[in-house]
Amino acid sequence: MNINVYKKRRAKLAEQLPNNSVLLLPGADIQYRNADSAHPFRQESSFYYFSGFCEAESLIAIIKRDKELCSIVFVPPKDKLKEIWDGYREGPIGAVENFLFDKAYDNTQIDLMMPDILHGAEQVFYSIGKKQGFDQRVINWTTAASSKDRHSKSINITDATSLIGNIRLIKDDHEIDLIKKACDISAEAHIEAMKSVKDANTEQSIESLYLHEFSKRGARFPAYPPIVAGGENACVLHYVENDQDLNKNDLLLVDAGCEYEMYAADITRTFPVSGKFSDEQLEIYKIVLNAMNAAIDSVKEGNSIMMPQEISEKVITEGLVQVGILQGDPVELHKKGAFKDFYMHKIGHWLGLDVHDAGDYMEGDDFMRFKPGMITTIEPGIYISSSMKVEDKWKGIGIRIEDDILVTKDGNENLTKKVPSDPAEIESLMS
Ligand code: GLY
Ligand code: MN
Ligand code: MN
Numbered sequence: 001m002n003i004n005v006y007k008k009r010r011a012k013l014a015e016q017l018p019n020n021s022v023l024l025l026p027g028a029d030i031q032y033r034n035a036d037s038a039h040p041f042r043q044e045s046s047f048y049y050f051s052g053f054c055e056a057e058s059l060i061a062i063i064k065r066d067k068e069l070c071s072i073v074f075v076p077p078k079d080k081l082k083e084i085w086d087g088y089r090e091g092p093i094g095a096v097e098n099f100l101f102d103k104a105y106d107n108t109q110i111d112l113m114m115p116d117i118l119h120g121a122e123q124v125f126y127s128i129g130k131k132q133g134f135d136q137r138v139i140n141w142t143t144a145a146s147s148k149d150r151h152s153k154s155i156n157i158t159d160a161t162s163l164i165g166n167i168r169l170i171k172d173d174h175e176i177d178l179i180k181k182a183c184d185i186s187a188e189a190h191i192e193a194m195k196s197v198k199d200a201n202t203e204q205s206i207e208s209l210y211l212h213e214f215s216k217r218g219a220r221f222p223a224y225p226p227i228v229a230g231g232e233n234a235c236v237l238h239y240v241e242n243d244q245d246l247n248k249n250d251l252l253l254v255d256a257g258c259e260y261e262m263y264a265a266d267i268t269r270t271f272p273v274s275g276k277f278s279d280e281q282l283e284i285y286k287i288v289l290n291a292m293n294a295a296i297d298s299v300k301e302g303n304s305i306m307m308p309q310e311i312s313e314k315v316i317t318e319g320l321v322q323v324g325i326l327q328g329d330p331v332e333l334h335k336k337g338a339f340k341d342f343y344m345h346k347i348g349h350w351l352g353l354d355v356h357d358a359g360d361y362m363e364g365d366d367f368m369r370f371k372p373g374m375i376t377t378i379e380p381g382i383y384i385s386s387s388m389k390v391e392d393k394w395k396g397i398g399i400r401i402e403d404d405i406l407v408t409k410d411g412n413e414n415l416t417k418k419v420p421s422d423p424a425e426i427e428s429l430m431s
Pocket of ligand 1: 069224252255266349402
């Protein structure tokens with residue numbers, strides 16, 4: 001991508017800062033899995049969004065003083081030996097030339113320089129509580145900055161989570177293209193899984209199929225640990241063990257999406273291991289699918305984000321009454337929240353650089369309203385574990401269906417519809 005895009009994003013962020021303030025954006029550090037085995041480096045999403053820069057232990061400072069803007073980045077220093085072991089570093093010169101920062105310094109200078117950078121500022125913005133150890137560092141820098149001059153105003157520390165998140169919430173065309181690509185790759189992997197599950201014996205073999213299908217299409221990593229849950233394992237919402245045998249009479253719930261060029265997809269499909277839904281599985285499946293379709297229809301500019309939530313709750317409540325799992329008046333049952341024993345999570349979340357992407361869900365005292373460029377998941381489910389007080393025939397059925405929905409000027413676009421959710425289409429694909 002044209003590197004100017006990141007510079008423009010920094011300018012947009014700076015426009016929203018008050019005069020005499022500094023915004024700090026820390027990048028990610030290397031994370032260790034055990035001993036000295038490091039996880040592959042993944043840049044922190046907001047840092048990436050405003051820089052495109054992918055080296056660990058970096059820090060951006062955007063300074064707005066006397067209405068003038070200056071963007072500074074601290075980066076790992078050039079180091080011949082380290083570059084032989086770990087790869088090329090841009091260094092400060094590369095950060096200015098190739099990433100269009102106004103100034104750049106070695107990150108070894110941060111603690112030394114930051115009190116001077118903050119001195120005279122009235123406010124320092126950053127995302128409070130997000131990076132371990134960073135809060136204390138900011139406090140140390142502001143204390144050191146204030147103590148430079150007894151008569152200067154104190155520096156207020158202000159949380160920038162909403163400011164940053166709400167810029168990221170509206171996706172630009174470039175981001176939408178990357179998310180579409182992540183969605184296409186992920187949908188294709190789900191299709192391959194549906195085609196081959198009949199020959200699989202274990203959850204793990206299906207997990208490996210997804211990782212392989214993602215990777216061979218250019219997405220080396222999943223956007224989150226895949227959930228590959230046979231039968232009742234689907235009732236554990238964050239099941240990631242993926243280490244059980246598959247039972248031919250069970251459903252298989254797979255929640256798996258890839259990360260493509262830093263952007264996430266998030267898809268769930270639930271399909272029968274045998275290739276054919278049982279009557280009970282199909283009855284519950286259709287309730288979830290009806291909830292899903294009705295909820296997606298309500299994802300439109302101007303509608304509250306609570307609309308798909310409420311619609312899905314109502315459709316699921318009515319469906320559970322129809323099949324006899326809940327007894328009573330659906331309106332009353334909905335008011336009482338009786339569905340929550342079976343559908344206990346929310347309908348969705350923002351999607352972007354993070355699978356649970358940045359951006360508020362409230363605007364003042366009201367829920368956010370959909371605007372073009374937002375991308376939300378829609379993911380209703382019904383989970384009936386064997387400990388529930390229902391007829392035995394329903395026990396062990398756990399179903400979720402999840403698509404990724406882009407809000408457009410004239411409605412919405414389902415970015416993941418390529419992989420079927422209609423049960424007849426699923427059965428035909430699996431046959
Ligand atoms: N895959 C995580 C979620 O659906 O929220
Ligand atoms: Mn999701
Ligand atoms: Mn998901």
